[in-house]
Amino acid sequence: MKICSISENKKFEKRISVTPETAKKYISLGLEVSLIENYGSHLGYDDNQYKELGVNIIKDEKELINKSDIIVQLALLSDDKSSLVKENQTLVGLFNPYNNKDKINNLSKKNINIFSLELLPRITRAQSMDVLSSQANLAGYKAVIDSFSNFKKAIPMMMTAAGTIPPAKVLVVGAGVAGLQAIATAKRMGAVVFATDVRIASKEQVESLGGKFLTIKESENLETEGGYAKEASEEFKKKQEKLLGETLKKIDIVICTALIPGKKAPLIIKESMINNMQPGSVIFDLAAVQGGNTAYTELDKVIDKNGIKIIGEANILNKLPVSASSLYSQNVFNFVSNLYDKESKKININLEDEIIAKTIIK
Numbered sequence: 001m002k003i004c005s006i007s008e009n010k011k012f013e014k015r016i017s018v019t020p021e022t023a024k025k026y027i028s029l030g031l032e033v034s035l036i037e038n039y040g041s042h043l044g045y046d047d048n049q050y051k052e053l054g055v056n057i058i059k060d061e062k063e064l065i066n067k068s069d070i071i072v073q074l075a076l077l078s079d080d081k082s083s084l085v086k087e088n089q090t091l092v093g094l095f096n097p098y099n100n101k102d103k104i105n106n107l108s109k110k111n112i113n114i115f116s117l118e119l120l121p122r123i124t125r126a127q128s129m130d131v132l133s134s135q136a137n138l139a140g141y142k143a144v145i146d147s148f149s150n151f152k153k154a155i156p157m158m159m160t161a162a163g164t165i166p167p168a169k170v171l172v173v174g175a176g177v178a179g180l181q182a183i184a185t186a187k188r189m190g191a192v193v194f195a196t197d198v199r200i201a202s203k204e205q206v207e208s209l210g211g212k213f214l215t216i217k218e219s220e221n222l223e224t225e226g227g228y229a230k231e232a233s234e235e236f237k238k239k240q241e242k243l244l245g246e247t248l249k250k251i252d253i254v255i256c257t258a259l260i261p262g263k264k265a266p267l268i269i270k271e272s273m274i275n276n277m278q279p280g281s282v283i284f285d286l287a288a289v290q291g292g293n294t295a296y297t298e299l300d301k302v303i304d305k306n307g308i309k310i311i312g313e314a315n316i317l318n319k320l321p322v323s324a325s326s327l328y329s330q331n332v333f334n335f336v337s338n339l340y341d342k343e344s345k346k347i348n349i350n351l352e353d354e355i356i357a358k359t360i361i362k
Contacts, residue, residue, distance in 0.1 A: 001032070002031070002069050002070070003034075003336070005035055005072050015321050016321075018040075020050060025333050029340065036057075065085060069088075070089070070347070082107060086112075087111045089112055091113065091115065115361070117132075118132060119361075129335040131327075135317055135324060135327065135328060136176065137327075139286055144186050144189070155186075156191070170186040170192070171247060172193065172196075173197075173256045174256065174287075178286055179197070180205055195211045197258075245270075251281065253281065256287050267295065269294040277308050279308065281308045299314050
């Protein structure tokens, strides 16, 4: 079988789906790998590096897609490239099925197998394929680094003969994978870290990393069976708003990570809360692409509100494309390995396998 990948729109996406390391693994698995010319050159992977491993480098996208059985990408193909995909071909990637329903339905009508990795079940066997976790981990780390670079004070406590500089106070909103990594990173750099999440189970995880968990007494547990957060009641939101409002008055840096799959990001930090924060504070909103967790978040902009910086980025992983590509491509390889039958040398769409059944879009 033949597997390929074409270049993403580099204006929006600098990550790639096949690194030299995973190309080698696909070939060892028995697959023929083909990539578009200059596929990874922007990350320092030149064509010769791939060729030496046995990868075919092809100049024409139409030819590349036409000759392939499996196409691995990050984003959904553009309309003109989607029209080149044929019956029985297989697409694997992060296709944002909640926002791309029409495009995906049109592809499905052509009898194309579409696997969107956002839909992976949270089971032990799928952990090595969990692209959301691997990418969120890096996002949480980078959000802290960028926030600290925008903060005009030292982060750790510093005791000198001239006086003492107090440690920065960081609040992490949402203690999922990105949030937990943000807590760990901020703590390692010497900050005092607070965190809040609607899922009660997060308390133990936050505290194990040295963070202080902010919780509402007698709060409800807002966690789905799949481990994701669900929408809170109005009563909970009011209590949470009061707690956050008081906390934010003494916070220097806020990292927002709260997302609900398939829905607009919950608005957690209101205008009145931001207005009461200290000038010089920084808010990094990782939920910006889904509307943001703060009242003033704007996509790919840094907003200054009375001396408070609010940063919203569409794809923070474009700042760590080599590391992000390394993890993503390995996740995808693990998924394809599970999908590929070595004996028949064909794709085996076994719907009794929960991983395959949950990720395929029909």
